[in-house]
Amino acid sequence: MWETHSQKLVHPNARLLQLVNALWNQYQRDHVFRNTCSWLREMAQGIELWRSCEKENAVFIEPRDKKRMGCVFVNGNFVPALSSLPAGILVAPLREARALFQKNSELDLLEEVHSCLRGEEGTVIYIPAGQNVKPSLAMRYHYVCDEVNNYKKFGVPCIVFVLGKGASATIEMETEALPKNFHLFGQTLCFLEEDAELVLTIKPFPKGVERVIWANRVAIEQKGACAIVQEMYAMKGWFRNSFALKGESAHGESLVKVIGGGQLGVYNTVHHDAQATSSRQNIRSILDDGCFTFEGGIHISPKGSLSNAYQKHDTLLLNNRASVTTFPRLEILTDDVKASHGATVGSLNSTLLTYLCSRGFSLADAKQTLQKSFLTLDIEKNYFPKLKEQGLCECIM
Template sequence: MSITGTEIKLEQKYTSLFNDSKTSLDKVVSENVSSQRDKAIQLFEEKGIPNKKVEHYKYTNMVPLFEESYNVDFEHEVFKKNLSEVFNCNVHDLEATTIYLINGWYYRKNQLPETLPEGVLIGSFAEFSKSHPELFEKHYNQYAKNDEDSLVALNTAFAQDGFFIYIPKGVVIEKPIQIVNIMHSEQDLMAFPRNLVVIEENAQAKILLCEHTLSENKFLLNGVTEAYVDKNAVFDIYNIQNQHNLTTNVSSVFVKQKQHSSALTHNLTLHTGVTRNNIYIDMDDEHCESHVYGLFISDKNQHVDNFSFIDHAKPNCYSEELFKGVLDDAATAAFAGKIMVRPDAQKTNAFQRNDNLLLTENAKINTKPMLEIYADDVKCSHGATVGQLDEKAMFYLRSRGISKEESRILLMYAFAYEAVEKIRVPALREQIRDLVEHVFRGELNKCHSCALCGQESNGGYSCM
């Protein structure tokens, strides 16, 4: 099935796709998931694809990206091979429980360890929506803000599959759960992965979400992850984005927190075409703690836009936000971070920072730290910096016999270091440290997870 046509209004392209595909969309999911579609597509139609006039998308016009033609895979037919034929994950060989999504669909041959604690559910969003309707009724589409962002609504309208994770009360999953989302298709493809995570009271889980592209086609991902973090629970999500230049990745995360819970999100954008990350943290109870981090490293014509909204709805919560960016060549980026301290939220501690390193004259960042405070007994700070490599430090390193290139790498790494150190899982931190160093050395293309590796780059794009 493909969408074409230039005359019709852009939004109509998506609404008619929706109307034409409703039957196949609904086939795989529960009634609860399908029943939310109509309202969502309506919200989408009202707001339209965000262009530069939409304040939150001021520096990333989504219209041209959504104007391109893509195929869709609502029947789950595109990928029929064995995963091992196309993918060999030896870069992130982490002690982890690993599952795969292909083109947003849960890979049916995933094998889960038999030793998972009782009650833990890890698997397909679609399947669990049918087998565990009670969990979906309680949590699905409760946290995603369809009315704030039309692309989130678009995802809700088209949601079919993704991953579902449920950690019952008191259970601690020590090893990170690694989810590898691979795009692999012979035609340009668009996907709407939808994920749901429920961490019950006093439970803990860490998720590592790796996003890759394995074929050279153009991809558009518009994914949404909702996470419910109950009382005293601990939840981490690390999102590593390593995709080729023809990828547009819109990734939205919504975290709902309850009392004494601790949540961490970390968006590591190592390589993509256009990336838009939305991070919404809702601290809906007292004594919540949230950590919102990001690191983006871009070169050539890549574009990265990070948007975050941290909602201090109740008193005595703590939030810490740090985004670091390194931009080379003509890469562009944007950061907008809003911290909302509601009238009730006394004794709030909220800290936000965005630091950027521009390596060339042509690299560009627009940064906008925002604080909105309606309570009067709070401690908040926000700030942003944009700078270049320190000439004095360069000379110091070179005067010790370290080459200019190596000094540059050391200093870029030193800049990124602070964000990498925020990773709370030591083994993962090690892995990501290496990965980031590889990026700075321009060696990430040796990574097997990237389709263009070992191939001559051809017209229009290259891998790193």
């Protein structure tokens, strides 16, 4: 299928510089942020020429799986001719679909910078009330641009998922093609109405991406449930997940597994703003080089009585070239709640390695088996009854 692309030269302006400087001041003590996000500052200051990849000239995209339901995006733009969605699901440009969701009124510098770079570009996918989507949907991203010139290149995709009352879906997001030395600054917004269920899995980014900044924001109403599942390999990346549990008995989950090294940071914030809400953050990392930082915040407001929040970060360090840092943060402003956090750092269990080798495993296979077992994560299925009934939440990772 022939699609189109072009590049737009970014002209620094006072507003962009103001926002980036404010963002920089907010996170300047974070070494992962400084190393991963320094290109935003260079762009805003006009130190080098930057171009954002957009959609206008021809390029060939080969459909990978014509039978798979989902959407294809080229340079962040939805391509109807390559997409196939179940009946009833609506897709609209962001600028035309603001009425489908309530925009967060609170000032957020990261979102302000993203909005300043992309304007009103983006895609909204709406799953109507009561619609249970099966099988899972695939969101596939391709980025193409002219690699002849010396401009630095980046993309600023934005996708919004809105699930109506009682709707349910599992969605996989995957970036399949990237130019060399490409920078990516993405945003995903999820709005779940009452009793809606969503499991969003974000696949590893391919080789070629220089640095990734990605923000996921979720708002969940009464009895709704959403899990964000992320898998990351060695790269430079700064990721933020923000959950707002706004309705009684709302549930949010963040499941993250990190393999390798590089410079990675994951920053979670969960706000419990209603009674009997629940959250779970489960982070697993295996590092053989580089560094990984996890910062997890749990905030329970005066409205959040009877809430239950859990946070755990477990790490295996395979050699002394790797390092890990964990910052748990709790803010509890009411009584009668449950909130816990913990972190462990260790190495592969030598006793188990010896046992597996005695059972015929090679040392390499024994290590791989233990690492695979360590990284296995499952969502809390009881919070996703509709997806569980359809068999869509079996062993997500």
